[in-house]
Amino acid sequence: MDVRRADERYQGGDPAAGIETWHAFSFGPHYDPDNLRFGAVLACNEERLAPGSGFDEHPHSHTEIVTWVVEGELTHRDSTGHESVVRHGDVQRLSSAGGVRHVERNDGPGPLTFIQMWLAPLRPGGDPFYEVVHGIADSTPYAVPEAGAMLHVRRLRAGERTAVPDAAHAYVHVVRGAVRMDGAELGAGDAARITGAEGLEAEGLRSDGLTEAELLIWEMR
Template structure:
């Protein structure tokens, strides 16, 4: 188990424009050859947007982009004609495939905080696709077969336990609250990278919300 604390994330964004970003992996101008990916996961960004702030239209390709809103509302628009409002508890996925452009903004009147996770697909190409699952229930898995991955959302009460998936790669990200994972205590923004965990459990220390990625072995990409 490799624990990465919130304070270790790489800062980014544009604070003067109301955008504050914290990156778990190499991103943009920050390049660390030892921290490029874990399993299928190539980015896990914590984003904070002030009211009226946002990311102008920009392109993506060959990436599965999954977004989890922690606070506020995210406005999404893309070149395939989708325009949605993503709220806390919704799972949004944009499959960039051969190429798509999108806009992400905080058009609300209060701060927006979201976690955006990028996964490498098992094979490149295909047509872009978009999906939003409103108000996903606790412990309901969300599959991303294009990346050989599954997202587990857990909301834990103090003392409540949840099994960590037995998989080649598991990435655990704490959205809010405190969680015990083995001998480690994880707080908001902390993450753990587990390789071949067997029988591991996460326990709520306080009321907590966590995201767990279950990922299988990666094939060589074409």
């Protein structure tokens, strides 16, 4: 298990434009040949957008993009005609396939924070695909078969435990609160990269007055 701390991430974005970004993997000008990917995961970016700010239309291709809103409202528009507002508890996926363009903005009244994860597809090409699952239930898995991956959203009260799926690769990102895994304590923004996960559990801890931790767990074959 390789633990990566929140303060080890690369800082990006454009603060003058109301955009603050924290990159867990090599990204853009923050090139690190030893931190290019883990399993199918190519990027895990924490984006913080001030009201009225966002990312103008830009392209993607051959990438599975999965977004989890931490707080606020994310407005999405893409070149295939989809437009939606994504909130906490929703799972958004954009399969960029052979190519798609999209816009991501904070058109809401308050600050917006979201976690965006990019996964490598098993095969390139195909047609773009978009969906939002609203209010996904705790521990309900969300499959991304194009990347051979499954996302598990878990919310743990202090002392509550959950199994980390046995898998060739498992990636655990702590959204809020704190957990203990294999003797290591992880707080918000921390992540664990686990190879050959077997019999591993995460236990919720009380942290900063929060009674519940929230985890995003990727199970990858």
